[in-house]
Amino acid sequence: AHANAGQDRRAECLQRWPGIVAAIRMLLTAYNDGASEELLIATEHPGDDPTVTIASRGSANGGITVSIDGDALLVRSNPASDAAASLHGIARRIDCSRSDPDTAAYLLQDWMDQL
Numbered sequence: 441a442h443a444n445a446g447q448d449r450r451a452e453c454l455q456r457w458p459g460i461v462a463a464i465r466m467l468l469t470a471y472n473d474g475a476s477e478e479l480l481i482a483t484e485h486p487g488d489d490p491t492v493t494i495a496s497r498g499s500a501n502g503g504i505t506v507s508i509d510g511d512a513l514l515v516r517s518n519p520a521s522d523a524a525a526s527l528h529g530i531a532r533r534i535d536c537s538r539s540d541p542d543t544a545a546y547l548l549q550d551w552m553d554q555l
Contacts, residue, residue, distance in 0.1 A: 449511035453536040454490075456543075457508060460536075461492050463544035464506070468494065471552070493518065494548070496555055504551045509533065515547050 461484060468480040479498070485491040495503035495518075502519040512533045538546060 446511045449536065450508070453508050453511065453513060456536055456540060457490055459540035460506075460513075460543050460547075463540040464492060464494070464548065466541075467544055467548060494551075499555055501551070501554050504548070506547050512536065513543070513547065515551075517551070 461482075465482055468482055471480050472478045479496055481495050481497065483493045483495070485493065489508050491505055491507035493503055493505045502517060505516045505518055507514050507516075512535050515532045515534065517531070534543070534547060536543065
């Protein structure tokens with residue numbers, strides 16, 4: 441039963457992935473529109489465990505990668521330097537229970553607060 445529940449949660453994450461990525465792109469577009477230039481860029485990497493990498497041009501904070509990890513979403517920092525990795529590295533697992541816009545906002549909030 442536990443294994444089946446995990447497979448069901450993974451299937452839900454995979455099904456919702458396109459909507460979550462679309463919501464992430466909407467947040468980045470709003471940020472870039474406010475800045476009047478394209479500062480935040482998302483790059484998708486399809487596959488069995490799809491990912492999206494979000495980078496900030498000119499930021500010392502580096503970027504983040506969001507991926508499906510088993511039955512949840514995983515957010516990892518991509519620091520601009522090794523020193524930053526030891527000081528500010530993040531890795532968080534987040535379930536797929538929120539709405540797509542709420543999930544996108546939650547995934548990006550900590551990182552965007554540091555921009």
